[in-house]
Amino acid sequence: MLRFIAPLFALCLALPAHASNDSYIARLLNKPVPGGVAVVDLGASAQAPQASYQGRPVLVVKEQDARWLAIVGVPLTIKPGSQQITAKTANGTRTLTFTVASKQYPEQRITLKNQRQVNPNPADLKRIDGELAEQISAYRSFTPGTPSNLLLDKPVSGPLSSKFGVRRFFNGEERNPHAGLDFAVPAGTPIKSPAAGKVILIGNYFFNGNTVFVDHGQGFISMFCHMSKIDVKVGQTVTRGGVVGRVGSTGRATGPHMHWNVSLNDARVDPAIFIGAFQP
Template sequence: MFSKILWLFFLPFPVLAGFFCPSCAADLSPILPASQPPIVSVKVLPEPIFRGAPGRVLVAGLPADAAVSGSFRDAPIFFFDNKGVMVGLFGADIMLKPGEYPLTVTYGSGSAAETKTVTVSVTDKSYGVRDIKVPQSQVDLSPEDLERVRVERIAVTKALNFKSPARLWSGEFIEPVRGRINSSFGRQTRLNGVLNARPHAGADYLVGEGTPVAAPADGVVILTGNHFFAGNSVYIDHGQGLISMYFHLSKIDAVEGQSIKRGEILGLVGKTGRVTGAHLHYGIYINGARIDPPVFRQMTATLAGDPYLPESALYD
């Protein structure tokens, strides 16, 4: 309540007038010529963004039916409406080098289309190294296993490139399991003493075998399978290039093509694939960028509180 009162001190007078008296707000409208194009503003949050984190670009001031699209690092950005502000999600991949990168947004159509470019500052984050010991046969693969991995990789790549245009989720992502997170996202793995260049692209939840795994948000199951490294796996498309994945399951309770709701059980925690013990590996990709799932969950919780509402929203 106090913060709401405090807000009033920072609002410009015309906004205050409209806030207290809707008819005054109506009187202000002739000040803007009808032919003047809308003032469109573009903002990236958070700023800066660290590698492995999700980001969002907010576009305010567009007419309700305006087309808007964007791109970052050659990946598309899809937009959805959040209380009159168009929001597009993107990711700073875990392997992205710190630096300044352009992000473009295009809105309008035909000859009236406009493109704005904003700069995304990506900063470094130290994720550390972890030591893991597995049977050497899971490191030096046999020709049969190499061929198996090659075929599985084709199916996984196809799933990760899945880009259904509509947003299938809303609200806050929930945790897929309740339990301790071994926040190993981003860590490099020293596998049997040899450092692997690829960082760990998910969060591991240390929970017992048989623990039910829930879908964190609505989506469609686009891939299930038993894979060499990931074991029993489920991939969910949440729309607009947002894909989540669940590895090492003891049992899969979902089928490809199935619509799944937030909280619905997709399988049970297990220790299938290349693991040292039972746990859930939970990964999230945004249009190919590998990002930290718990950080993404926090972002979905804050979307409702984004400060960047268009001025018209203050007259509601």
């Protein structure tokens, strides 16, 4: 991404932000709710602007009319109301606002036979902390280049078995909300990358089981877990539709299924937005 030196008297204005109603990308992706996506119009410029939200760099893409759009991931923890991003161009810095609407997520109650997957022991917790640090580092990756596609392909063909954002109770105890989509498909089903990218992390984790992270560019990242088999290596480039592994039930899982996370600017967001299946 290009770097700009801010002029001595940088322009710092708080402006309302919105994406044009005629924008294809906005019609597809603009779902500004907790766990959703805000598409913010950065205006037209000869060079790509830089944008950031909550201290994290944001995906910026060019619309057909030469306008630039920020594709902002909104964390599930954000409360409804006004939010701000910072946009930098060769001409200065602006603060743009967007509004987050409310959204209610349902509950899901799951029974696990392995009590350690509900209340891990001290050794498990030490392992979990290390694994979490690895995964957070991967989610915070930010590489240059425009993603091959923003309208993503489904990694597998099958019905949804669990939606994003669901409040989850394991053996009656509430844990973190569901951060992705689950597809009900048989063990061994090939998992295909929904866009081109680079494999930045693989591992076998306490909760996630066999896991693959694919970086699609500019902090736009897919994560697949509970896999029975991993078919890629770290550093490998994958094409859109390339197989990254096979469906399984490793980690904290009650049976074979495909779990898929999508992350923008280190915020886990609803993958349904990117496959045209979002429900308000």
